[in-house]
Amino acid sequence: MNDWRLQGQEKYLKGVTLQKKTYKQFRDGWDHDHCEFCGAKFTENTPGTLHEGYTTQNNYHWICDPCFTDFNELFEWKVIFV
Numbered sequence: 001m002n003d004w005r006l007q008g009q010e011k012y013l014k015g016v017t018l019q020k021k022t023y024k025q026f027r028d029g030w031d032h033d034h035c036e037f038c039g040a041k042f043t044e045n046t047p048g049t050l051h052e053g054y055t056t057q058n059n060y061h062w063i064c065d066p067c068f069t070d071f072n073e074l075f076e077w078k079v080i081f082v
């Protein structure tokens with residue numbers, strides 16, 4: 001697969017377990033994150049940004065819906081629905 005969004009994420013995202021969640025700020029002063037693939041912005045409240053997506057269990061990496069759909073098969077993610 002040749003896609004501009006793929007930049008070696010398999011090193012830390014291949015086969016990991018993801019949860020679909022509402023975005024929560026990681027800690028004080030860290031008020032947004034970006035999709036690991038396309039760079040789409042996640043925030044809690046800012047209009048025009050994403051407010052939910054798929055995240056690793058430590059809430060550190062975020063993946064938007066379209067990128068999840070596009071790369072789910074390639075990365076063999078396990079998804080927990082809560």
Ligand SMILES: [Zn+2]
Pocket residue numbers: 035036037038039040063064065066067068
């Ligand atoms: Zn994305």
